[in-house]
Every structure is written in structure tokens, then in C-alpha cells.
Amino acid sequence: MVSLEYVSKTYRLPKGQLEAVRDVTLHIPKGTIHGIIGASGAGKSTLLRMVNLLERPDRGKVFVGEQELTALSARQLREARRSIGMIFQQYNLVLNRTVSRNISMAMELAGVPKRERLARIEECLKFVGLEDKAEQYPSRLSGGQKQRVAIARALANGPKVLLCDEPTSALDPQTTADILEVLRHVNQTYGVTILIVTHDMNVVKKICRRVTIMEQGQIVRTVAADELEGMGDA
CATH class of the missing domain: 3.40.50.300 (P-loop containing nucleotide triphosphate hydrolases)
Structure with missing residues (x-):
């Protein structure tokens, strides 16, 4: 591979x-x-x-x-x-974007339609167990939660x-x-x-x-x- x-x-x-x-x-x-x-x-x-x-x-x-x-x-x-997704030691989240908008970034760049993006964000957040954090900002999250967001973001484009x-x-x-x-x-x-x-x-x-x-x-x-x-x- x-x-x-x-x-x-x-x-x-x-x-x-x-x-x-x-x-x-x-x-x-x-x-x-x-x-x-x-x-x-x-x-x-x-x-x-x-x-x-x-x-x-x-x-x-x-x-x-x-x-x-x-x-x-x-x-x-x-x-x-x-x-090819990537996860970093320091999470590399955008601090002025909510969790959902962080996950959305790669899909936006790829031109994924909004309805499809929203469904994929929900799916990825559910997968990492953060469904209730979609509208939170990274500063409100623990280190483990930030890394889960980073994993969800990396999974967004499949x-x-x-x-x-x-x-x-x-x-x-x-x-x-x-x-x-x-x-x-x-x-x-x-x-x-x-x-x-x-x-x-x-x-x-x-x-x-x-x-x-x-x-x-x-x-x-x-x-x-x-x-x-x-x-x-x-």
C-alpha cells in the first residue's frame, strides 16, 4: 500500500x-x-x-x-x-473555528457540497465520540478531545x-x-x-x-x- x-x-x-x-x-x-x-x-x-x-x-x-x-x-x-490523512502531536486545529468547521476544512477545499459535508461531520464526530462538541471551540476542549477532533478531521475525506x-x-x-x-x-x-x-x-x-x-x-x-x-x- x-x-x-x-x-x-x-x-x-x-x-x-x-x-x-x-x-x-x-x-x-x-x-x-x-x-x-x-x-x-x-x-x-x-x-x-x-x-x-x-x-x-x-x-x-x-x-x-x-x-x-x-x-x-x-x-x-x-x-x-x-x-492521505495526517494527525499531528500538537493537533493543528484552527482556534477560531468550531469543531465542526475544523472538520469541514478539508472537504471545503475538495469542493464537497454543503449537505454532504454536514452529514460527514456528524458521522465523524459520532465515530470519535464527540457528537456534543460540534459547536465548541478548541480552547474549550481537553488534550484528548482535541486529538479526537484531529482524527475526525483526518477521516473527513475518507x-x-x-x-x-x-x-x-x-x-x-x-x-x-x-x-x-x-x-x-x-x-x-x-x-x-x-x-x-x-x-x-x-x-x-x-x-x-x-x-x-x-x-x-x-x-x-x-x-x-x-x-x-x-x-x-x-
């Missing part, structure tokens, strides 16, 4: 260059939940952001399904990104792939468990392929089928999640 083939990314900094990702090849099967773990600076978030080309690789190819994203025009890439960049690192253990259960439900209900970046080994043990371990911009190994027993945080 998701394939990265020999991708690399180098940042040019005032004091030189930083090779964040180096010649990485990774294949994620359709319908799975796959973790990417590693210490800060290992390159895991850069790798994740290359899946939807928020970070364009300097070399290598990115495929989602049968489509090579790295070969698309800007217009074609905008279309392709509608099938994505095939969901990218999660440290989605639970700002949350307490119980709220983390709740969010992971929502993500598991997304996977089981809609068959969405989920990639989740985290530094927390316990997160991938709870939700992931397979896990890729990164160090210094490269993959050290990819293993089944149950092979991580006995290991601590990355």
Missing part, C-alpha cells in the same frame, strides 16, 4: 548539512498498523512526512497504492493527498492512509490508551492503513502489527511488534 524506495533527505543548515534520512526502503502492506520508532533526531518524522510529500525526498520514489507520488504534478499531488506523527506524546497514559483505541477502531472499521511515529515503545506494542526501528536516518530493522517484548522506550 505504501512504499518508499531508496529515499533520502538532506537539510542545508547554516553550519553545514544534516542528512535526516539516508537511502531508506520500506513497504507497508494495505490495512496494517505500522510503527516507526527511534530516538529524537533518528529521522522518523521526516520519513513519515515523505509519505505525503510534505517533505519531498532529494532522491528515491514514494508510492501510495499504485501511484508514484514523486512523479506527480502539483495538481495531481493535491488530488492524491485527499486519500482516507486510505492515515499518518500519525507522535499523536499521543502530549497526553496522559489513560488518554493515550483511549486515542490508541480510536485509531485501532479506525483501522478495523474502515480498513485504513496507519503509520504511527512515536518514541514510546509501549505505544507500538499496544497497537502496531509491525515496527520499524530507525537510527541516524537509517532503518536498523523491521520486526513484528511482539518481538519488542522486554525492550524499553526508544
